[in-house]
Amino acid sequence: MQTETPTTSTIFTAAVTLTPTEPQHFDLAFDAITQPCPWPKAYGGDLVAQAAASAMRSVTDGKTLHSMHSYFLRPADIGAVVRYEVELLRDGRGYSTRQVRGYQNGRPVYVCLANFAAGESGGTFAGHIATLVPDPDELPSSARYLADRHGGTMTDESKAYWSEGRSFDMRHVPGPVYLTVEGERAPHQAVWVKPFDPLRPVDGLTDAQRDLAALAYVCDYTILEPVLRVLDLPWARPGLVTASLDHAMWFHRPGRVGDWLLYVQEAVAADAGRGVGIGRFYDRDQRHLATVLQEGMIRAA
Numbered sequence: 001m002q003t004e005t006p007t008t009s010t011i012f013t014a015a016v017t018l019t020p021t022e023p024q025h026f027d028l029a030f031d032a033i034t035q036p037c038p039w040p041k042a043y044g045g046d047l048v049a050q051a052a053a054s055a056m057r058s059v060t061d062g063k064t065l066h067s068m069h070s071y072f073l074r075p076a077d078i079g080a081v082v083r084y085e086v087e088l089l090r091d092g093r094g095y096s097t098r099q100v101r102g103y104q105n106g107r108p109v110y111v112c113l114a115n116f117a118a119g120e121s122g123g124t125f126a127g128h129i130a131t132l133v134p135d136p137d138e139l140p141s142s143a144r145y146l147a148d149r150h151g152g153t154m155t156d157e158s159k160a161y162w163s164e165g166r167s168f169d170m171r172h173v174p175g176p177v178y179l180t181v182e183g184e185r186a187p188h189q190a191v192w193v194k195p196f197d198p199l200r201p202v203d204g205l206t207d208a209q210r211d212l213a214a215l216a217y218v219c220d221y222t223i224l225e226p227v228l229r230v231l232d233l234p235w236a237r238p239g240l241v242t243a244s245l246d247h248a249m250w251f252h253r254p255g256r257v258g259d260w261l262l263y264v265q266e267a268v269a270a271d272a273g274r275g276v277g278i279g280r281f282y283d284r285d286q287r288h289l290a291t292v293l294q295e296g297m298i299r300a301a
Helices: 010-015 044-057 142-146 156-164 207-218 225-230
Strands: 019-021 028-033 064-072 081-091 095-104 107-117 168-173 188-195 241-251 261-271 274-282 288-299
Touching: 010 028, 010 044, 010 207, 028 044, 044 064, 044 081, 044 095, 044 107, 044 207, 044 241, 064 207, 081 107, 142 156, 142 168, 188 225, 207 241, 225 261, 225 274, 225 288, 261 288
Parallel strands: none
Antiparallel strands: 019 028, 028 081, 064 107, 064 241, 081 095, 095 107, 168 188, 188 261, 241 288, 261 274, 274 288
16 A cells, blocks of 8 residues: 655644743733644634643643533634633632633634543443444545545645645545545544654643643544535535534543544534534544534535
8 A cells, every 4th residue: 555754743733832921811821823724714623722732731730631612703813823811710629620712813712611620430431433444554545535636626735734734644434525525425424533643742731631632633623524524515615614613522531642543423413504513532442532522614605
């Protein structure tokens, strides 16, 4: 099988690199920079991951981030600073809660509540993957799939971004939705995801916290694709406009974001210009690591 030259995962690392700054509204503040992308506004996963990193840097007693609930208030500019202000809402023995607001150009663009848990005994359960999927080595990377393809609104810039500009290799089952909807128009799909190379250390975060931020970062790229699939709307469809509206994520157990993870996704609903998708991350041992639920705007001309 043909292999591609690995690219670095510095885009993700740059996204979650925070600079402490003077708070204007709450207890702590950090600056972060949104990363390049070929669309008019910044990638939503930048904001989720940057907020997660900001919240985690405010919890110093060993508790672990276990859930986030977010709203995207306004589009964020690309390559520009977002200031994340963290409010310390509660620090209890078992749980702590933070509110994080992202500001750009003096206006709020993002807000979330993040909850942390100390962890305790209470039994364990994890559902297993219901369907068999091909091994990632049997599937083409985005770069290989797009190598000789053209069409729709895809430009050289967007082709390069889909191929290697997102820090993660992504391999679709039954097939991508870049130029056409490959495979059945069913409301479900799976995506294998893996960093192009090992994730680098991030200042202020442990490796375990960095991996949680990586899941928060990569989850937004494809979560609406099952909705696009069932509506037969590929990304390169002329006139298609999408935007993240709100987002929830639960981290069930630790897992290393270094080997392949399977992101199993399903469309929940689509109507009135909005769609909801649910996704579950599993490692190669079928351990359920995290669950994502997101609503997005889907506007087709």
